Amino acid sequence: MKNLGHTESLRAPLQALIDEASRINSYKPQPYWYPLSIATYDVEEVLAAVDSMCSFRTTMWEKTGRFEEEFARLHGVSEAIMVNSGSSADLLIAFALTNPAGRMRLQPGDEVLLPSVTWPTQIWSVMMAGLKVRLVDTDPRTLNVDLDDLEAKIGERTRAISLVHLMGNPCDMDRVTALCQKHGLVLVEDCCEALGARFDGKPVGTFGLAGSYSFFFSHHITTMEGGGIICSDPDLSDLLRLLRAHGWARNTKHMAPVVMDGLDPRYMFLNWGFNVRPTELQAGFGLEQLKRLGVFQSQRLQNATYLMRSLERYGALMRSIEVHPKAECSWFAVPLMLRESCPFDRSVLLKHLEANGVETRPIVAGNVARQPVCSIFPELQGPPLPGADLVHERGFYIGLHPFAARESLDRLTGVFDSFLKSYA
Numbered sequence: 001m002k003n004l005g006h007t008e009s010l011r012a013p014l015q016a017l018i019d020e021a022s023r024i025n026s027y028k029p030q031p032y033w034y035p036l037s038i039a040t041y042d043v044e045e046v047l048a049a050v051d052s053m054c055s056f057r058t059t060m061w062e063k064t065g066r067f068e069e070e071f072a073r074l075h076g077v078s079e080a081i082m083v084n085s086g087s088s089a090d091l092l093i094a095f096a097l098t099n100p101a102g103r104m105r106l107q108p109g110d111e112v113l114l115p116s117v118t119w120p121t122q123i124w125s126v127m128m129a130g131l132k133v134r135l136v137d138t139d140p141r142t143l144n145v146d147l148d149d150l151e152a153k154i155g156e157r158t159r160a161i162s163l164v165h166l167m168g169n170p171c172d173m174d175r176v177t178a179l180c181q182k183h184g185l186v187l188v189e190d191c192c193e194a195l196g197a198r199f200d201g202k203p204v205g206t207f208g209l210a211g212s213y214s215f216f217f218s219h220h221i222t223t224m225e226g227g228g229i230i231c232s233d234p235d236l237s238d239l240l241r242l243l244r245a246h247g248w249a250r251n252t253k254h255m256a257p258v259v260m261d262g263l264d265p266r267y268m269f270l271n272w273g274f275n276v277r278p279t280e281l282q283a284g285f286g287l288e289q290l291k292r293l294g295v296f297q298s299q300r301l302q303n304a305t306y307l308m309r310s311l312e313r314y315g316a317l318m319r320s321i322e323v324h325p326k327a328e329c330s331w332f333a334v335p336l337m338l339r340e341s342c343p344f345d346r347s348v349l350l351k352h353l354e355a356n357g358v359e360t361r362p363i364v365a366g367n368v369a370r371q372p373v374c375s376i377f378p379e380l381q382g383p384p385l386p387g388a389d390l391v392h393e394r395g396f397y398i399g400l401h402p403f404a405a406r407e408s409l410d411r412l413t414g415v416f417d418s419f420l421k422s423y424a
């Protein structure tokens with residue numbers, strides 16, 4: 001392991017490559033000068049990945065362990081499990097809910113309430129685990145689940161709520177936890193867009209059984225692709241570790257070793273499982289990104305606040321989202337909703353933004369119930385979701401870059417100005 005930590009001599013040439021890539025904007029998709037996301041990593045992350053490759057420690061090893069310790073500490077919980085994506089994090093949580101070795105043991109056909117505006121893998125995970133999904137309407141003011149609809153949809157077969165804190169905006173956790181307690185429901189939180197967000201001073205992801213995170217390129221931290229789960233129950237954490245890697249006993253942390261005649265203890269399978277392990281390259285990358293998280297978060301907040309203030313003069317035409325007084329939003333992007341009284345069509349504004357180099361997109365996947373996939377899975381078709389429809393039809397978002405300079409934020413506002421001023 002001679003190479004471990006001996007990548008220093010590569011710093012200068014790698015930095016030169018990175019500088020060149022930044023100079024020519026190699027990531028920025030053409031023709032956008034203000035894309036949805038930009039690279040937030042630097043030479044330290046690349047050196048960490050190179051270190052893993054040059055020391056032949058590329059598969060899940062001690063850096064993954066260290067990343068998990070840091071990630072758990074960040075959230076004040078005892079357990080973190082790193083995986084290869086946020087979707088895998090959601091998948092493992094859903095499969096842990098139904099696993100015969102799990103403590104909560106939901107039965108096939110038990111119902112889980114889920115948001116109608118979210119990244120669809122949050123919903124697919126629950127379906128794949130054999131549970132029945134019921135989509136809850138979205139509150140267009142917050143982009144999170146409509147809590148009145150959530151309450152109204154709790155029925156006899158409802159066993160769990162899978163929540164999302166969309167765009168980094170925490171749900172009203174006082175009301176959600178009260179509902180869960182009243183009806184004896186399991187709560188899990190998808191925090192894939194909400195790393196760093198808090199409600200009443202408590203990190204999201206720590207209110208229920210488990211929280212999932214994504215470290216995809218555009219997220220609060222990136223490990224290229226990657227994800228994580230946090231929880232406070234050692235048994236659950238070991239079940240998640242089994243599900244992460246083949247059901248293989250080797251990667252558990254708390255379980256007593258099982259001894260069985262005629263079985264090599266190194267090749268013991270205690271459960272079924274996937275293989276959604278991260279690589280050491282991702283974990284090393286993530287350890288460096290975690291050091292920058294505080295700066296990323298405050299810059300994101302500063303830039304989001306600046307942009308929203310600049311756009312406030314168009315408040316009669318469009319608005320951003322409402323944040324609960326007890327919540328600290330960890331801004332993921334800049335979501336905007338055109339008001340119902342707005343005199344122009346969203347498509348005209350989006351065309352203007354795109355033509356002027358500003359990349360736009362729908363709010364996550366819009367109303368998932370309106371995606372073509374629902375024709376294959378009738379369980380996704382249900383009663384109307386008017387709030388989600390409003391988000392689908394009137395919402396869009398633009399990127400939020402932690403390192404965007406004031407001039408580029410002003411230029412961005414200028415692009416909005418040139419379209420909106422005639423309506424203001």
Ligand SMILES: Cc1ncc(COP(=O)(O)O)c(C=O)c1O
Pocket residue numbers: 085086087088090118119121122164190192193214215216226227
């Ligand atoms: C709310 C939400 N859940 C889950 C995911 C899935 O994460 P990943 O892309 O890492 O699979 C995302 C991705 O952006 C997301 O926004």
